[in-house]
Amino acid sequence: MPRRAPTSPRATTTANAKRPPSSPPALKVSVAGARRFVLHATGLDQPFASVGAALTHLGYVQIDPLNICGRMHDLILRPRVAGYREGDLMRHLHGEAEADTRSPAPDAPPRVAFEHHHPTTNILVAFPLEAWPHLLGAMQARTRLTSAWSGRLTPRERELVPQLLAEIAARGPLSSEDFADDRRAHRPVWGKASLVKSTLQKLFFHGRVLIGRRRNQRRLYDLPERVLPPAVLAQPAATLADTSRWVAELKLRQRRLAWLKRDERRGIDDLVQEVHIAGLPSLACLRDDVPLLQACDAAVRAPDAEPGAATPASAVRLLAPLDPVIYDRRVTAALWNFDYTWEAYTPVAKRVRGHYALPVLAGTELVGHVEPKADRAAGKLVVASRSVRRGCSTQGALRELAGWLGLRS
DSSP states (O other): OOOOOOOOOOSOOOTTSOOOSSOOOOEEEOHHHHHHHHHHHTTSSSOBSSHHHHHHHHSOEEOOOOOSSSOHHHHHHTTTBTTOOTTHHHHHHHOSOOTTOOSOOTTOOOOSEEEEEOTTTOOEEEEEGGGHHHHHHHHHHHTTSOOTTTSOOOHHHHHHHHHHHHHHHHHOSBOGGGSSOOOBOSSOSSSSOBHHHHHHHHHHHTTSSEEEEEETTEEEEEOGGGTSOHHHHTSOOOOHHHHHHHHHHHHHHHHSSBOOOHHHHHHTGGGEEEEEETTSOOEEEEGGGHHHHHHHHHHHHSTTOOOTTOOOGGGEEEOOTTOTTTSSHHHHHHHHOOOOOOOTTSOGGGOSSOTTOEEEEETTEEEEEEEEEEETTTTEEEEEEEEEOTTOOOHHHHHHHHHHHTOBO
16 A cells, blocks of 8 residues: 655645646545545554654644543554654644743744644644645734734723733733733623733734743743744735635645635635545545555455454544544444534533543544543543443553553553
8 A cells, every 4th residue: 555645735836726627537446445545644653753754744723621531632643653642633733842931942943843733623632734725814913803802902902002012012822811911801602701811802803913832831922923834924815716726625634635615725726636435425635645545445455354244353543532533423324323512612511422521533434532631630540431342442442542641541
């Protein structure tokens, strides 16, 4: 089977790029071949050498602060990056600085990635630098919206901005707790937010401050010119058409096999290969991934190919709740015959699987879920609930997770 093709950002992703006269015919593959392709193409079967390589290939990694048995971004990258440790993504973004360091060291290497919100979903993610021009349009649009979370500044917030920016310029990266101002926001989104916090949050959404580093996961905001390289900040905003094209391509880079809406497909038709799988609606992959998809399909069709169910216990893995493999519930249900919803933010009474249930992957089969919780005070990993197909053991995978967290199982 060929190695996963590296996906580097294209020099131009423009809506005016020359389109081929016609799209290639649809590629027919088996369910088993498609599953093996997704696992291989997203880095689960062949880990990347570094966080940067994984981030470039996937386009972004979603960030979430909850730490039940490891944070979302760490759980996504743990099986995909060789030797990955807890916190390696944050070290990749912000360096190895001590938690209480206010400013980066003078000889600190330039940033190669940063945190910001996806322009269409607003989820917080880690992006490589190439993303910056495509975020500027969404930043400007938010300044005109009515939203207590990310929209235009209220008169009280606008009055506070010069003071906040001046203190950040003088003192270095700061969190909302570093300001001597205890006024409350009128319309907080999450609980009782301070006026400083709501203002800084909007300034971040608008691109006027960026996350310079973190202190115990708390955001420390800094001026953009002290976070991103000058050449990145000097780039003009991408056009709406260019950004729409970039977002559609990003979806395929993240999931490698996905459903595309009609307007998404129209914008990147020259990059897309239609894929037909028996019993499933039409999916799409990047044309650059076609050789790997064909090789995976050929491998499972070979006379001596092992069936997906015949998987040794050592091949059982625990996926992140928002892993790219299962992110789209429709694809997960259709391709993997697996119904899963992340329920961390679901009211307790409505939860079916548990607070932070991890999907269980056995070979090329999704066979259930397990809900581990890290009891760091006791130094052990406990299992709150489990629902796994008969005959599949998760003990080895749980021991591996516990060891990675520095706990005993």
